[in-house]
Amino acid sequence: MRWLVALLLALSAPAFANDTMPPAPYAYRQLDDPQLEAKAQALMETLRCLTCQSQSIADSDASMAGDMRSEIRERIAAGETPEHIRQWLIGRYGDYISYQPRVTSATWPLFVVPVLLAVLGALIVLHRFRRRA
Amino acid sequence: MIAEFGLASLWLAASLAALQLVAAWLGQREGGETLARVVRPAAVVQALLCGLAFLMLLWVFARTDLSVLLVAENSHSEKPMIFKIAGAWGNHEGSMLLWVSIMALAGGLIALIEHRLPERTMLATLGAQAFVGLGFYAFLLFASNPFARLAVPPAEGNGLNPLLQDIGLAMHPPTLYMGYVGLSIAFSFAVGALLTRNVTPEFAKVMRPWILGAWIFLTLGITAGSYWAYYELGWGGWWFWDPVENASLMPWLAATALLHSASVLASRDALRTWTIMLGVIAFSMSMIGTFLVRSGILTSVHAFAVDPTRGSFILALLAINIGGALALFAVRAGTIAEGERFAPLSREGALVINNVALSAVLGIVLLGTLYPLITEAFGLRVSVGPPYFNPVSAVFVFPMLLVLAVGPLLRWRRDRFVRIKAPVVAIAGAGVAVLLVMWLIAGLALLPLLGVSLAAVVAVAAFLPLRGRSLRRLPLPVWGMAIAHFGVAVALFGMSVDTAFTAEKLTAAGVGDTIAVGPWQVRLSAVEPVAGPNWTALQGRLSASYEGGAEHLLTPQSRTFWAPPQTTSESALLTRWNGQLYTVVGGATEDGRWQLRLWWKPFVTFIWFGGALIALGGLLALIGRVTGDVRRRIATRKIAARHAEVAR
């Protein structure tokens, strides 16, 4: 919603002019196989653009995002799985680049807390009704 | 002159808020009756003065008074008038002044209108409102002065961010702020009730229309914001779980729970503690949201100038206001008397589950939004986005929707399952039927599949409470509930279908080429330059025909502004009853063709249509409550007058 200014920054950021080279071959071109394209698209929507960091690379017009899209489409066309590509990118840039958090020693609360909330909620409801009934 | 006048008004308004606070505090004591009588007028005059200050700001923007720093930084003499005015709140200081003005206005309104509660509680409420307001006045006057002058006015202003030069987004802050800041009333009422130990159904009845009003605006603001992002940003997305989006969703979740809880307290005198807690939490979420957005500590690029000093000021306000309210709650919660009892299978029971589920979703959104901040404190950077929020929130929302379907059918206090067996079977049947059809014929993925099925369940269930009742004599609030719940189903349907069935085509097209996307054939007939008031653009002319039918013209543009220099993409949309064709024209390729992005998005408009329905339902309920209330007051007065006559 307010990633509007991400676009603004990408295009008028003071320190970085934009390059004048053409976009990568598959930056704005879909794969011919619709199923492969769907896999690539699904992956791209979950990766963060590193230039305008409030968008996914699927939504970003930054040249690095275009290069990444092209790289991903080519790899998927060559048979790599989306998860493998995601792991590869995390290996280069760390967990920051993936909008899908992995379950690690640093992120386990993200997955445990919802369970705790569900249990807590159930307890509250039961406690309430046991006293009331 | 005008700017100084505005600043003076602001100072006066702040002093009145201080007076209001002191008078409310001292007026509670013995012998303080004279002081107590000052509180309400002080609130009203404060509202007038603050409103005046805001009008002055609008004035200097409308006249493009470049000697005012804010105007020089955010406006331009060539901008269209409507955007000159909207520029007043399209920046940090101006929007802060808008925030404070709405707070003052809300306080003034309750001071003027509300006489149903014991005066002690009203004084405490207005005192709380003044206390919170004072903090924000201080912030404005000492750290974010909107009326600061420039010694040497520049020849021209910097201009307004072109992305903000859009009528939808121009209206976005006022709408959203009416919601956020309107919740401050609920906060003040909760604090007032805690201070004077007056948590009663009467209190909830008084609070309810104010919550409804704020909630309606918040619903509209979020819906409109989502639609704006969808058509303006050029990629057809309508929700990204961006921290700034979440900052608007969290108060809405709390306000929705508060709304339902207050209704229970008002009609059944139950859920007292829940209601007070939610009243505190709702506005707390507004404040936390404001902090997150303006402090810049989260990666979500927002236009406001990010300044750690400002962030610290807001954080201090947060700590004092929320911490104070929570501490007050901890101390006084034990004195809230127990309300009426109710059985598990009852409408109150369903609403308890509703409260718990909404609070859980709120907790999850808060956790996911703040988690990157937590890990960063330990030196690690992670990202939490849609792949986390979508499934995890669905786990709590989907069961809640089932309760939403059945809840309104239940009686208050105690019900038997036998009584609702027939409608429950009907609803379940509808859901299962849609599930099977969608799964077997359309092969949907899990989340959209469940979403569509639940939409069917809720759509049918929304109108079941109307069964067997006289439609003409149905109270407006019941109509409101049905329409609002139906709106939820409509929005959910739109979200699920769009997620599952969007067709996308990215291609480089030469003039004369035809591209197929979904059931559409789109031909690029020309690309031509066009000019606007403060921009030039490359415009594509597209002829689109649906399944071989009549041709429609679409003109997407790639627009270049010059003050400030920026390129935006203006998408062209074609709306049918069953979806939207979304077209974007990009740059030229090296071989003279043009980048085209085309989407066919089935039923995507239902998302915002559903949101509007939800707001409409709220509005009907509000009108129903207020007119019912007025009618009751007139009747009471008539009866009292008649008694007086008889007694004479």
Next chain:
Amino acid sequence: MKGVRWSLWVLAAFAALVGLFALQLSRPKNDTVQSAMIGQAVPPFALDAAVPERPGLATADLADGTPHLLNVFASWCVPCAAEAPQLAALERQGAPIVAVAVRDRPEDLEVFFQRYGNPFSRVGKDDLSRVQFLIGSAGVPETFVVDGKGVIRHQHIGEIRPEDVPDLLRRLEEARG
């Protein structure tokens, strides 16, 4: 749902939240994305020459026994011009510097080198950001310290300021061991 105890928990949680906010406010905002490849070997790549007067760059050139500074830059990048004097100073003090030119035309690079000098012994042409992806570089300019075996030892994000020069020289020296 009564009782003072649980509301104290809420208050405590809120206090922790305020503490977290205060902590993060006090730290400068860090927008840079660190490479996760530090400590790992540079993956295999081979880039053509970006300009005629310097050879291209391949992984073997980085694993030839001497530590190198690898500068990721572009002629259209303003801070890259700002760091040119520092790179020249580094080269004068004996640091071997190679470069990857990201999305750049030869003619633009020639203009850049004429204006700011050319301290690089090799300049590779990376039109599709491939090498950037391989080594985890997220923008320009960035400078990597690569040891004689081709292992990335350090990443300097952003332009090299005069005060960074001694530090980079020291790291280069450490990479020798």
